[in-house]
Amino acid sequence: MKVLTVVGARPQFIKAAAVSRELRRNHDEVLIHTGQHYDEEMSDVFFEELGIPEPDDNLAVGSDSHGAQTAEMLAGLEERIEAEDPDAVLVYGDTNSTLAAAIAAAKMDTDIAHVEAGLRSYNRSMPEEINRVLTDHAADLLFAPSRRAVENLREESVPGAVHNTGDVMYDAVLWARDRAEDHSDILDELDLEPSEYVLATVHRAGNTDDPDKLAGLLDALADDPREVVLPAHPRTINRMQEYGIREDAEEKLTLIDPAGYLDFVRLQDCADVVATDSGGVQKEAFFLDTPCVTMREETEWRETVEAGWNTLVGADGEAIRRALATADAPAEKPRPYGDGDAAANVTRLLDDA
Ligand code: UD1
Numbered sequence: 001m002k003v004l005t006v007v008g009a010r011p012q013f014i015k016a017a018a019v020s021r022e023l024r025r026n027h028d029e030v031l032i033h034t035g036q037h038y039d040e041e042m043s044d045v046f047f048e049e050l051g052i053p054e055p056d057d058n059l060a061v062g063s064d065s066h067g068a069q070t071a072e073m074l075a076g077l078e079e080r081i082e083a084e085d086p087d088a089v090l091v092y093g094d095t096n097s098t099l100a101a102a103i104a105a106a107k108m109d110t111d112i113a114h115v116e117a118g119l120r121s122y123n124r125s126m127p128e129e130i131n132r133v134l135t136d137h138a139a140d141l142l143f144a145p146s147r148r149a150v151e152n153l154r155e156e157s158v159p160g161a162v163h164n165t166g167d168v169m170y171d172a173v174l175w176a177r178d179r180a181e182d183h184s185d186i187l188d189e190l191d192l193e194p195s196e197y198v199l200a201t202v203h204r205a206g207n208t209d210d211p212d213k214l215a216g217l218l219d220a221l222a223d224d225p226r227e228v229v230l231p232a233h234p235r236t237i238n239r240m241q242e243y244g245i246r247e248d249a250e251e252k253l254t255l256i257d258p259a260g261y262l263d264f265v266r267l268q269d270c271a272d273v274v275a276t277d278s279g280g281v282q283k284e285a286f287f288l289d290t291p292c293v294t295m296r297e298e299t300e301w302r303e304t305v306e307a308g309w310n311t312l313v314g315a316d317g318e319a320i321r322r323a324l325a326t327a328d329a330p331a332e333k334p335r336p337y338g339d340g341d342a343a344a345n346v347t348r349l350l351d352d353a
């Protein structure tokens with residue numbers, strides 16, 4: 001079977017690496033990078049670290065408005081799908097790269113397989129929510145990470161075949177956790193003691209694109225008595241710069257470049273608490289037994305909140321301060337996202353299709 005995989009953004013390299021390792025045992029995989037993320041530390045570092053081959057092609061679309069970026073990807077992917085004639089196009093998550101690949105494949109009547117299907121925030125102002133819903137409705141094979149994701153898809157009566165595979169990111173974390181402990185020097189480099197710092201990330205458009213919101217959120221983080229380490233997404237750095245708050249943030253926080261995956265897993269594993277607006281980071285904190293404070297009003301990963309490991313606080317400064325001060329690891333943890341064998345399940349289901 002020949003599978004054409006499309007990736008473009010940081011979390012997709014990590015998810016695709018987990019599946020690729022399994023898929024390439026018995027199948028041909030052509031890996032196309034859209035070029036949505038392109039900085040060394042947002043892209044290349046993951047291919048070097050995660051043991052996946054270099055992309056077969058990079059469309060190098062770069063950054064642009066949603067429409068222009070998606071359109072350029074769509075045109076490039078159509079050409080590649082035509083040239084490769086794959087049995088299926090495999091897409092991940094909810095970025096513009098995901099949507100472009102789904103539309104390109106749908107228009108060419110090529111089967112679409114969607115990993116991380118069925119997630120919903122029910123917040124239609126998030127670009128990612130639109131990408132997810134449209135991709136799920138175009139997909140032929142929907143690989144859902146949890147029972148709730150399956151239910152969400154059933155409620156929407158999607159036409160494709162829905163399967164609960166578990167979450168590929170759990171596979172990724174299981175692969176990385178011990179390797180990170182053995183190989184990452186990030187704690188020494190930053191002079192950090194385990195359990196004595198907060199790890200934060202902020203990149204969601206809803207938080208970064210409003211100057212008051214971003215400044216308030218960074219102030220709330222900085223008020224925490226522990227050291228706050230913030231590997232900053234380029235979007236966030238650009239906004240800080242634009243709003244004239246970068247220097248202030250650099251003074252109050254340990255602002256560093258985006259970290260490689262092993263360093264970032266190590267930072268999450270050893271943090272006292274994680275504060276984030278990332279989808280993937282909420283889940284990884286959960287897998288790594290680190291309590292999480294989520295700076296969003298809602299989450300697609302509701303199981304982590306229901307289990308008491310994740311607290312939703314939005315961008316309200318007081319709520320962030322309070323949640324950081326009180327976050328604690330519950331005594332128990334359920335396993336709503338499978339057993340860490342999602343990549344094998346995805347590969348088997350692709351075989352059977
Ligand atoms: C995208 C995804 C988001 C995902 C995130 C993962 C969409 C709509 N959003 O958001 O769902 O959570 O990736 O990190 O697809 N930039 C650089 N260098 C890079 C990449 C980006 O400087 O390598 C800057 C550019 O100024 C760009 C901005 O970051 O305009 C935003 O990048 P973009 O890919 O459009 O969206 P993300 O915020 O990264």
Ligand code: UDP
Binds near residue numbers: 264279
């Ligand atoms: N990540 C990383 N380095 C960082 C920040 C995040 O390797 O500095 C990884 C993190 O471990 C997770 C993924 O990137 O696997 C999450 O991506 P991101 O937060 O950019 O996007 P989202 O998951 O919100 O779509």
